[in-house]
Amino acid sequence: MEKNIFPEIPAIDTKVQEETRKHLNQLTKPLGSLGQLEEMVIRLAGITSQKIPDVSKKAIVVMCADHGVAGEGVSAYPQEVTGLMIQNFIRGGAAINVLARQTAAEVCVVDVGSLLIDVPEGVMNRKIRAGTANFMNMPAMEKAEALKAAETGLGVVDTLKQEGVRLLAVGEMGIGNTTAGTAIAAVFTKMPVTELTGRGTGIQEESYRHKIHVIETALHKHQPDPGNPLEVLCKVGGLEIAGMVGCIIGAAAAQIPVVIDGLISTAAALIAVKMIPGVRSYLFASHLSAEPAHSILLEELGLRPIIDAEMRLGEASGAALSFPLFDAAVALSREMATFADLGLPGPE
Incomplete structure (x- = not known):
């Protein structure tokens, strides 16, 4: 298996x-x-x-990858934004950088599948392929690719463990990935796509209806089996989601608490738990995203969010925002x- x-x-x-x-x-x-x-x-x-507990040394892993399904117009932003945001992370100008600085947390940016040709210095270049396939037409990736991305996540956490990290947040960047996250949620919850789909980066009504159509078409075409989480990941997931699966499992194995972020990282967490149920005990839900599928996935995991700020940014921003509460709880x-x-x- x-x-x-x-x-x-x-x-x-x-x-x-x-x-x-x-x-x-x-x-x-x-x-x-x-x-x-x-x-x-x-x-x-x-x-x-x-x-x-000692949670003084913190790290945030931001897994980055592009999605072929972005070509269907499911995002308000062009696919190039993934690469631009990777560069922004390294310059320290993204929201996650600002929030990380508040608690002296390390930000570890990992490229497992962006379209960037020249990956900036400071990024862990673990590119497996330049974006997934458009899962409206074909499975997003091969099994070997998904496993390689997950192994990348395991390796990242092993490095962070050796550096003394005691609290880990996982997040992502990848234009089109709320479509993947929603598709994963639909498979495991068996709820209608119309009840799970949000507006992601802020798409308008026509694009929103098309996003629903894309997800429904993909699920009908590929029939991912909820009893086989790796198959679900391969058919309608993303490389950064697979990378987060590896991070989450690796952290649990290392007895490092894992703080998940919004819809996408929670979808990764659910896949990790479906693979290895013992992972669930190591998870903390940082916040409740504005994405409708997020609350459903948290219920599926049996987790209560610490914060409800109506955020939907990604990047592990909600997870980083919760870090001071961990410090406060331990200090008390x-x-x-x-x-x-x-x-x-x-x-x-």
């Missing part, structure tokens, strides 16, 4: 989780009053096997006084 190229996923450390839960209950506050922040710390403790656990510190009895 396809899984055997991937490492084993360790079980969550439930003993440390319980120790952290008991510690939080002894802090000078009403039980559970810090809400999701408490649950974040407890989950982080189970992932890292640390009672007070580490620095708050306990009832015992005040000479008071704690909760039973």
